[in-house]
Amino acid sequence: MIRAVIIDDIEQARITFKKDLEVYAPDIQVVDEASGVVEGAKLLKHMKIDILFLDIQMQDGSGFDLLDILPEIPFKIIFITASDAHAIKAFRYAAIDYLLKPVDPDELIEALKKFRNHNHNEQDNYRLLNESLKQSNKVQERxxxxxxxxxxxxxxxxxxxxxxxxxxxxxxxxxxxxxxxxxxxxxxxxxxxxxxxxxxxxxxxxxxxxxxxxxxxxxxxxxxxxxxxxxxxxxxxxxxxxxxxxx
Missing domain, CATH: 2.40.50.1020 (LytTr DNA-binding domain)
Incomplete structure (x- = not known):
């Protein structure tokens, strides 16, 4: 089984997403979940997982704040975000998978297909994505x-x-x-x-x-x-x- 964690500050969003995984990705086991940056960081420091489904904007900070806390990122991340034109553009520059809320089943299946086929370390991509999100009024350089x-x-x-x-x-x-x-x-x-x-x-x-x-x-x-x-x-x-x- 593929071990997964969901981090999202909206409980109903976590419940709905777990149901989607049960239907469309039965080989993925959600081993735990968290409602924010601090709780999520504590969880991930002591847990071995294969994939993290991570909300970007949460009550106590962003998904990138959480990633900055972690000493390393030995797992794949699929970000979950609200529909925002600038955020979507940033994801495309960084070539990182993301899902828009509400999650479309076909897009979920496609993102998980990529996850299963790629084993790249994407730490540099996460930094590029964060950089792209921060410079909303600047020309993208990378x-x-x-x-x-x-x-x-x-x-x-x-x-x-x-x-x-x-x-x-x-x-x-x-x-x-x-x-x-x-x-x-x-x-x-x-x-x-x-x-x-x-x-x-x-x-x-x-x-x-x-x-x-x-x-x-x-x-x-x-x-x-x-x-x-x-x-x-x-x-x-x-x-x-x-x-x-x-x-």
């Missing part, structure tokens, strides 16, 4: 990328371009590094689109700051800072020209 071997925390400014390969996305960086991630290009277009990245082709998302030239002949293509030629799709051509005029 992004977490889940590769097959590890989680990479990268500087967004160092990304030259992203290229789609079916359900995978390959990132290309200024230091010639490459990282392949098992998420679609559309996912990253949604995340990076407001940070100066532009989808110029079905298979290509580029950092506009890394564009060197736009060659208009033969359908049109971009020359990037690493010398690579990136095709511009016919239907994107006018948008690309307009975008370049505004740089």
């Amino acid at each position: 992004l977490a990328l889940h590769a097959q071997d590890k989680i990479h925390i990268v500087q967004i400014a160092d990304i030259i371009r992203c290229e789609s390969n079916v359900n995978y996305t390959e990132f290309f960086f200024t230091n010639s590094k490459r990282i392949v991630v098992s998420r679609t290009l559309k996912d990253f277009e949604d995340i990076l689109g407001e940070l100066g990245f532009f989808r110029v082709h079905q298979s290509h998302l580029v950092n506009t700051k890394m564009i060197q030239e736009f060659v208009k002949v033969e359908g049109g293509h971009l020359i990037m800072s690493d010398g690579k030629m990136i095709p511009v799709s016919t239907r994107k051509r006018a948008d690309v020209v307009k975008m370049l005029e505004q740089l």
Whole structure:
């Protein structure tokens, strides 16, 4: 059995979530629960678990206050949060699983599927998530990328371009590094689109700051800072020209 703890300051929310787990994840055993930061920290210091379902905002502090108290985090965390646009964006930057209240069964099943398939230590991701939540009015500077071997925390400014390969996305960086991630290009277009990245082709998302030239002949293509030629799709051509005029 997978050992789990639920920490949420609303008792009814804990009751409802335990029932959801009984129905949709019978292999998960809720071994204990807590109603806040202090109670939860005391509990986790003396208990070995596999997964923690953690509310973010509670009466006596945040879920991150609890994580700061713990000397280490040897378990997976799935955060549970109210519907908040900034919080959701922060989760996406940090590539950490979360569930919105009220919890949707399909999303619960999908989050638990990821939990069973990944054994990464995500401590750096938790720090990135906390950082992202705190800087609501600042431009996000870092992004977490889940590769097959590890989680990479990268500087967004160092990304030259992203290229789609079916359900995978390959990132290309200024230091010639490459990282392949098992998420679609559309996912990253949604995340990076407001940070100066532009989808110029079905298979290509580029950092506009890394564009060197736009060659208009033969359908049109971009020359990037690493010398690579990136095709511009016919239907994107006018948008690309307009975008370049505004740089």
